[in-house]
Amino acid sequence: MESMRVRFAPSPTGFLHIGNARTAVCNYVLAKKMGAAYVLRIEDTDMERSSRESEQSILEDLRWMGINWDEGPDAGGGCGPYRQSERFDIYKRYTDALLEQGKAYHCYCSQEELDDMRKAASDAGRPFTYPGTCRNLSAADRKKFEDQGRKPTVRFRVPDGQTITVNDLIKGRVVFESENIGGDFIIVRSDGTPIYNYIVIIDDTLMKITHVIRGEDHLPNTPKQVLIARALGLPVPEYAHLALVLGPDRAKLSKRHGITSVEMYRKEGYLPEALVNYLCMLGWATESGEDILPFDEIVRQIEMQNLARSAAVFDFVKLRWMNANYIRSADLARITDLCVPYLREAGFDTDSYPRPWFERVIDLVRGNCEVLSDITKHAPLFLREIMEPNEEADAILREEDSRKIIAEAKRLLETDLSEENFAAELVNRIKAATGLKGKKLFHPVRALFTGSLAGPELDQAIPLIGYERCRARAEFMYGKYAG
RNA sequence: GUCCCCGUCGUCUAGGGGUCUAGGACACCGGGUUUUCAUCCCGGCAACAGGGGUUCGAAUCCCCUCGGGGAUGCCA
Numbered sequence: 001m002e003s004m005r006v007r008f009a010p011s012p013t014g015f016l017h018i019g020n021a022r023t024a025v026c027n028y029v030l031a032k033k034m035g036a037a038y039v040l041r042i043e044d045t046d047m048e049r050s051s052r053e054s055e056q057s058i059l060e061d062l063r064w065m066g067i068n069w070d071e072g073p074d075a076g077g078g079c080g081p082y083r084q085s086e087r088f089d090i091y092k093r094y095t096d097a098l099l100e101q102g103k104a105y106h107c108y109c110s111q112e113e114l115d116d117m118r119k120a121a122s123d124a125g126r127p128f129t130y131p132g133t134c135r136n137l138s139a140a141d142r143k144k145f146e147d148q149g150r151k152p153t154v155r156f157r158v159p160d161g162q163t164i165t166v167n168d169l170i171k172g173r174v175v176f177e178s179e180n181i182g183g184d185f186i187i188v189r190s191d192g193t194p195i196y197n198y199i200v201i202i203d204d205t206l207m208k209i210t211h212v213i214r215g216e217d218h219l220p221n222t223p224k225q226v227l228i229a230r231a232l233g234l235p236v237p238e239y240a241h242l243a244l245v246l247g248p249d250r251a252k253l254s255k256r257h258g259i260t261s262v263e264m265y266r267k268e269g270y271l272p273e274a275l276v277n278y279l280c281m282l283g284w285a286t287e288s289g290e291d292i293l294p295f296d297e298i299v300r301q302i303e304m305q306n307l308a309r310s311a312a313v314f315d316f317v318k319l320r321w322m323n324a325n326y327i328r329s330a331d332l333a334r335i336t337d338l339c340v341p342y343l344r345e346a347g348f349d350t351d352s353y354p355r356p357w358f359e360r361v362i363d364l365v366r367g368n369c370e371v372l373s374d375i376t377k378h379a380p381l382f383l384r385e386i387m388e389p390n391e392e393a394d395a396i397l398r399e400e401d402s403r404k405i406i407a408e409a410k411r412l413l414e415t416d417l418s419e420e421n422f423a424a425e426l427v428n429r430i431k432a433a434t435g436l437k438g439k440k441l442f443h444p445v446r447a448l449f450t451g452s453l454a455g456p457e458l459d460q461a462i463p464l465i466g467y468e469r470c471r472a473r474a475e476f477m478y479g480k481y482a483g
Numbered sequence: 484g485u486c487c488c489c490g491u492c493g494u495c496u497a498g499g500g501g502u503c504u505a506g507g508a509c510a511c512c513g514g515g516u517u518u519u520c521a522u523c524c525c526g527g528c529a530a531c532a533g534g535g536g537u538u539c540g541a542a543u544c545c546c547c548u549c550g551g552g553g554a555u556g557c558c559a
Contacts, residue, residue, distance in 0.1 A: 114556090114557085121484090127486080128555075180555095182486090182554095188557085216488065219553075220554035248493095250551060252553080285508085289506080309490095311551080439518055442518055453519055453520080456521085
């Protein structure tokens with residue numbers, strides 16, 4: 001049996017969209033499962049919209065997600081080139097053969113003429129089918145059009161009475177009739193560049209792809225591709241059409257639903273393993289019901305036949321929940337490194353902190369972060385010299401008892417307590433001196449040193465804030481409330 | 484319009500004729516822990532789209548209807 005091969009074939013016309021990312025991930029997981037080679041092919045036949053920058057950013061996003069391809073534009077391989085724009089001569093040979101055998105023909109209908117026909121059909125409430133205007137042009141007809149300066153497209157002659165059966169690995173048996181395809185379709189544009197539906201099947205067979213795993217939106221196009229394969233005498237791969245990802249309003253996921261590019265998820269501070277994990281859980285579930293599991297375990301448990309047939313709504317909230325879980329349990333040194341850029345951007349000189357202390361800070365606040373960028377909301381407590389009290393803290397600090405606490409804290413930090421012992425004794429000494437306890441004690445103390453009523457445990461936070469800053473904050477609050 | 488796919492809690496799903504008064508996760512609502520927040524723990528709310536069949540028995544099989552999505556491009 002020939003070795004299995006899958007492919008991911010993005011069109012470099014923008015950022016890697018989350019829906020395509022899921023296709024890439026599904027291909028990757030299933031490839032690992034089957035021991036298949038992973039081929040990356042760039043579908044850049046639409047010269048207008050394709051760009052190298054876009055291709056680069058897609059590759060970068062794929063790498064970030066941990067997807068490694070065995071063959072691709074930058075990786076080489078025996079079936080290259082892997083950019084369709086570099087394969088035009090290959091397609092031309094197939095087009096010439098089709099033309100020669102009368103399985104395809106030149107069409108001189110202009111875009112405007114086609115648009116008019118489409119509109120007329122739509123107005124009459126009929127489905128548009130290309131009427132075959134140019135199906136049987138004589139040499140004289142063709143000469144006349146050429147003289148008019150018309151550049152022809154190439155149309156594939158769709159045979160009548162053909163039944164195309166796709167035994168989809170996910171959807172099951174799907175049957176199409178060639179009559180319903182919409183008539184002879186264009187396979188080469190008038191500028192000579194080929195169309196997706198035409199060359200996708202050529203490349204899939206030339207690149208020896210055994211399993212085409214792609215979005216369900218391609219299912220209705222599959223019969224066209226199969227017909228091309230038949231005309232060319234090429235084998236047809238196995239197909240697996242993944243159910244689509246929808247927005248909360250059940251429409252195809254798009255920008256207006258929120259973040260849809262992988263790059264944005266990375267910038268917001270999502271961990272790649274969290275994104276990959278979540279994407280796998282869209283349309284699939286483990287036997288045990290676990291949602292969070294390592295990649296290797298997903299590979300071990302996933303089964304193509306168990307992938308959902310129905311479309312799934314993308315749940316941003318659940319993704320955040322999953323990401324928060326990963327942030328809490330990931331390696332601390334790594335999370336610390338990943339947090340640095342966010343803090344740096346927020347204006348903190350992260351290089352100036354001792355690393356062990358910095359890691360303890362990150363460890364103490366990571367539990368409050370759903371995305372890494374949240375670190376800028378929770379870490380400053382330890383990075384700033386003083387903390388301006390927020391509204392709630394202000395209200396607490398204005399109370400009579402709080403003034404006693406502030407005064408006592410200031411006195412203790414300036415006289416009785418040293419840098420070595422302050423953390424262990426500070427709160428107890430304040431308690432002893434003021435006679436306050438419980439909420440009456442802890443609320444003001446927290447407000448005094450953190451400027452807030454919410455935050456990490458004081459026992460751990462105070463030593464990390466450190467003697468100098470505690471003293472500075474006590475002095476600051478003293479001036480503000482007790483002076 | 485036509486063709487194709489799909490319909491289980493708000494969302495992701497488990498289920499594949501009896502073990503289903505339908506299970507799990509997120510969200511939400513209570514309670515507990517944390518003298519705070521987050522975490523964590525406990526509890527609760529909440530679904531088989533509708534109608535016909537088949538069957539002793541249907542969420543599960545069949546048909547119809549309805550609903551949703553996709554395709555119908557000189558985009559991919």
